Amino acid sequence: MELKWLIDFTALVEHGSFSKAAESRFVTQPAFSRRIRSLENWLGVSLVDRDQYPTTLTPxxxxxxxxAQQLINQxxxxxxQMQAISQPREQVQVISQHALAxxxxxxxxxxLEKSGSDTLIKVEAGNLHDAMDAxxxxxxxxxxxxxxxxxFQQMQRDDIESLHVGTDRLVPVSLVKEGLLLFGxxxxxxxxxxxxxSESFFGRLLQQRCLADLTDKVQLHSVCENALSEALKALVLKGHGMAWVPESLIADELASGQLAILPEPFASVELSIKLYRLGKPANAACEAFWEHLQA
Known part of the structure; x- marks a missing residue:
């Protein structure tokens, strides 16, 4: 049994539909449905009455x-508790998107080091879905x-605070050969x-901000999909095609002229980088960390 199955089920209870619950969990509806089925199979009972519409739970x-919620909390x-016992040194755990890490x-x-604290900063990197889930x-x-x-509407909650800590851009880039863009x-x-x-954070953002406007101007032929921006960067550098990647990730390559940003009609997307916290700080180190950033 996987903990994420329990979290999926509580999302279904909260949203009352498979589509909305799947969206809140950043997975496709078929994948979400399979996970609910997996939970039911493990329990050996039916949790959802699939003969009813809208979504109805069985008794x-x-x-x-x-x-399920109690099990998650426990x-x-x-x-x-176990971490507090085994790790007497104060720690701050930051969950980060891969590209930002x-x-x-x-x-x-x-x-962060200017705070003068001896706090251990732990960084756990993952895709946005897993990072937000955690x-x-x-x-x-x-x-x-x-x-x-x-x-990112899931983060619009009263118990979540955020700080703007930086900016970036999602830019369309291509490899440069002999002074010319290889693509675009x-x-x-x-x-x-x-x-x-298409279901990823950047995929949906690009569809809303860029790709829809290019439909009548450029014929894009998708040759490879990858959720990792670092992987797309590597593919661009190998000359396999153009891609939208965070500008901060390719700063050196842009400066050297190895890569170049495509001109119009291709467009860039402005990005805000935020740090979020949920509820009250877990310890004094977390509060000091937050206050240092606010200052």
């Missing part, structure tokens, strides 16, 4: 809803991520696109 599902409470955090660390489940003190109101200059033929999955 067993209603009874299990409270138990699991994280035990984890926190690579491109933003190393420079930002200099700011953060909202209480599996970390802070979430460092790119932010967008259009596709000749718009009379399809442009090879190395894309973010």
């Amino acid at each position: 067993t599902g209603v009874a299990f809803a409270e138990q 699991t994280y409470a035990v984890r926190q 690579v491109s933003f955090f190393p420079d930002w660390m200099q700011t 953060f909202l489940s209480g599996n970390g003190d802070f979430l460092l991520s790119y932010a967008s109101h259009e596709v 200059e000749d718009l009379q033929r399809p442009v090879r696109l190395l894309s973010h999955p």
Whole structure:
């Protein structure tokens, strides 16, 4: 049995539909449905009456809803207790998107070190779905991520605070050979696109801000999808196509001329970098960390 199945089920209880619950968990509806099925198979009971519309819980599902939330709370409470016993030194755990852990955090660390604290800063990097999942489940003190109101509505809660800690841009780039863009200059033929999955954070943001406007101007031919911006960068550097990647991730390559930003009609997307915290600080070190950043 996996903890995320319990969290999925509580999301279904909260939202009352598979589609809305799946969206809140940053997974596709078929994947979400499979996870609910997996939970039911493990329990050996049916939690959802699939003959009813809208989504209706079975009597067993209603009874299990409270138990599932208790199990989630107990699991994280035990984890926190064990960490407190085994780690007497104060720690701050930051859950970060992969790209920011690579491109933003190393420079930002200099700011954090100026606090003069001996606190151990632990960074756990992952894709946005897993990072948000861990953060909202209480599996970390802070979430460092790119932010967008259009596709980030889960963070618009009264118990979540945020600080703006930086900016970035999602830029369309291509490898440069002999002073010319390898992709994106000749718009009379399809442009090879190395894309973010459509259900990912960057994928949805690009669809809303860029791709829809390019439909009548450029024929994009998607040749590879990858949720990791670092992987897309590597593919661009190998000359496999163009891609939108965070500007901070390719600063050196842009400065050297190895990569270049595509001109219009391709467009960039402004990005805000935020640090989030959920509820009250777990310890004095977390509060000092937050106050230092506010100052």
